[in-house]
Amino acid sequence: MKIGCHIxxxxxxEQAVLRAIELGAESLQVFTKNPRGLRPKKIDHQDATKGVxxxxxxxxxxxxHTPYITNxxxxxxxxxxxxxxxxxxxxxxxxxxxxxxxxxxCGKHVGEGEEYGTKRMVETLDLILEQYDGPVKLLLENTAGQGSELGLTIRDLMEIxxxxxxxxxxxxxxDTCHAFAAGQWRGETFDELLEEMERTGYLEHLVAIHFNDSKAPFASRKDRHEKIGKGEIGSEALAKFLVSDKLQHLPVVLETPVEDEREYADEMVYLHELRREGLAAAGQEG
Ligand SMILES: [Zn+2]
Ligand SMILES: [Zn+2]
Incomplete structure (x- = not known):
């Protein structure tokens, strides 16, 4: 399991990867471009090669991660x-x-209704993907269901x-925070969530985990990230992801609120501790 953070x-x-290494990350997430803008960006291939x-x-x-403001x-x-x-x-x-x-x-139906929004989302995905044949997968992220956001449930995501x-x-x-806020899981129902991921085939297409606690309560449909163990989900429930043998091949990326990226170093140490404790409690080798 590669524990990391957003950088x-x-x-x-290159600088982002150096920073990640310095903080002790085993994985990292970066924005492709300014998250609140859509201005085209020229790829600096020299930098990209050094980074890779x-x-x-x-x-x-x-x-x-792609910018937020696309729909x-x-x-x-x-x-x-x-x-x-x-x-x-x-x-x-x-x-x-x-x-x-x-x-x-996932898309927002902006008042047009879920059925329209879902149909339109599929249409837009087709228009994108018919033009891309490279190795990178487009990863649909589950939402908290804020406003008119679509894609709260495993079933909806698989259908799309x-x-x-x-x-x-x-x-x-x-995203652990989004799923909690969307009422899709909490500590008590982790096993059911994982069972559903497996049964529906979602798990075999799962490529990354966004690891966040939630400031907003269960099923509140509010997307408010919190530091691990400081929110409504709690460290005990979140640790289940770190310990599950079905998820060990995945990068686990923190997107918790920090004033300075250096705070992630301590939080990642904490995640490793949680994982070690969890594995020991489960009677496995860490
Ligand atoms: Zn996320
Ligand atoms: Zn979020």
Whole structure:
């Protein structure tokens, strides 16, 4: 299990990977470009090559995240076009960075209703993926269900994947905070969640975990990340992810609120402790 955190890529990929190594991360996530903007970005291939070399040398796993402001379900043709162009670009950046996938949030139906929003999301995904044949998977992230967000449940996510013409190009990223806020799991129901992931086939397409506690209560449909152990989910419940033998092959990435990335160093140490304690309690070798 590769425990890591989100790192700023403002000074390039190489610097981001160096920072991750310095903090003791085994995996990292970076934005493909400014998360609140969609301005096209030129890939600095020299920087990308140096970054990828470092990733390989230190055996780090990289996950890319696309900007928040795209909307796969937008009813507006101009916004749909911008979304398609932007996410295609993100896939190419993620490829140059040697990323295992590009995380994208599910669509928002913005008042048009879930049925329309889902249909539109599938349509937009098809328009993106028919233009991309590279190795990077587009990773659909489950949402907290804030506003008109789609994609709260494992079942919905699997249905969206199956409805596209390119399911083989789609994987998943599971966010612990979003799923809790969407009422999809809590400590007591972890085993059921994992069972559902397996039964539906979701687990075999799961590529990354966003590991966050939640400031907002269970089923509140509010997306508010919190540091591990300081929120409504709690460290005992979250530790179940770290210990589960079904999830050990995945990168686990912190997106918890920090004022300075250096705070992640301590939080990752804490995660390793939780994992060791959990494994010892389960009577396994750490
Ligand atoms: Zn997330
Ligand atoms: Zn979130």
């Amino acid at each position: 700023s890529v403002g000074r390039g990929l 070399d470092l990733l390989q040398k230190h055996d780090l796993t990289l996950v890319c 796969l379900s937008t009813p507006k043709p101009d916004l749909q076009e911008v979304t398609i162009r932007s996410i295609l670009e993100d896939l190419h950046i993620a490829e140059a960075y040697g990323s295992v996938g590009a995380v994208v949030h 994947r199956a409805a596209t013409r390119f399911p083989e190009k789609i994987g998943f990223c599971f």
